[in-house]
Amino acid sequence: MVIDCKHVWNYISEYLDGTLLDETRETVQKHLDHCEICSAILDSTRNVIILVADDRVFELPVGFSERLHARIDLELMYKGS
Amino acid sequence: MESQASNRTDVEMIAGILAGETQLYHELIRPHERSVYLMALSYMKNEADAEDVAQEAFVRAFRNLASFRAESKFSTWLISITLNEARSRLRRQSVIRMESLDEPLDENKTISPALLRDWREIPSETVEREEVRKLIQQAVEELPDIYRQVFLLRDVEELDINETARVLSLGIPSVKVRLHRARLMLQKRLAPQLKGTNPASKRRWLPW
Numbered sequence: 001m002v003i004d005c006k007h008v009w010n011y012i013s014e015y016l017d018g019t020l021l022d023e024t025r026e027t028v029q030k031h032l033d034h035c036e037i038c039s040a041i042l043d044s045t046r047n048v049i050i051l052v053a054d055d056r057v058f059e060l061p062v063g064f065s066e067r068l069h070a071r072i073d074l075e076l077m078y079k080g081s
Numbered sequence: 082m083e084s085q086a087s088n089r090t091d092v093e094m095i096a097g098i099l100a101g102e103t104q105l106y107h108e109l110i111r112p113h114e115r116s117v118y119l120m121a122l123s124y125m126k127n128e129a130d131a132e133d134v135a136q137e138a139f140v141r142a143f144r145n146l147a148s149f150r151a152e153s154k155f156s157t158w159l160i161s162i163t164l165n166e167a168r169s170r171l172r173r174q175s176v177i178r179m180e181s182l183d184e185p186l187d188e189n190k191t192i193s194p195a196l197l198r199d200w201r202e203i204p205s206e207t208v209e210r211e212e213v214r215k216l217i218q219q220a221v222e223e224l225p226d227i228y229r230q231v232f233l234l235r236d237v238e239e240l241d242i243n244e245t246a247r248v249l250s251l252g253i254p255s256v257k258v259r260l261h262r263a264r265l266m267l268q269k270r271l272a273p274q275l276k277g278t279n280p281a282s283k284r285r286w287l288p289w
Contacts, residue, residue: 013261040197044272054208076103
């Protein structure tokens with residue numbers, strides 16, 4: 001079975017998660033092997049996900065930890081009393 | 082004993098806390114501060130409210146620790162508490178949008194990705210640059226709520242599809258569709274912009 005680019009785009013997420021059925025995966029793979037645009041879309045999507053998920057992207061506000069643990073200390077004291 | 086504290090598993094620490102070693106709670110939650118804050122921020126949209134919600138969630142988790150069941154992960158349990166706290170606060174502020182969580186999705190609508198002829202891998206170190214972090218933060222903030230929540234849980238907090246579905250009270254097909262759309266929307270928005278900042282493809286910045 002041959003599928004066009006637009007169909008391949010629908011499978012990108014599941015392809016990345018490795019949850020496509022074998023048959024679908026093979027069809028998508030065949031397309032990717034000869035389509036440089038879809039390959040670039042796949043590679044860039046995978047790359048973008050990794051960058052967005054990087055721990056350094058979203059940082060805690062300054063002093064967040066100190067304030068949180070001070071609050072927890074209050075709770076522990078209250079519980080202990 | 083204290084020196085071994087960091088090697089204790091979550092379940093062991095929880096048992097210790099329930100047995101009276103309450104100070105262990107500080108250590109138990111330390112690895113989860115960022116993920117709880119991030120999920121709170123994704124609902125509250127401002128740092129001050131997100132911090133309040135995060136603190137409240139950690140306090141609530143402490144008070145309810147006895148109800149934690151070891152068959153679920155502590156991190157997932159904590160995220161559920163955080164989302165409940167965020168939702169109830171939004172309801173109190175009555176700014177929650179009246180959309181059903183499981184609203185019917187237009188399954189046929191295809192999100193088109195950004196078309197590129199080639200892609201040169203952008204290394205992780207790129208996010209050390211302030212302007213790259215800003216680009217990414219903005220792109221995530223601008224995702225529709227229902228896509229952003231699924232994306233953050235699955236790809237940033239690394240819950241699996243089933244856990245994500247459970248935490249958001251969604252069906253698995255909805256989670257998959259939203260995740261797919263979120264990922265393609267981020268690719269569409271970020272791939273062309275990040276490509277332009279990639280020092281491997283074009284040196285636009287002088288070394289400091």
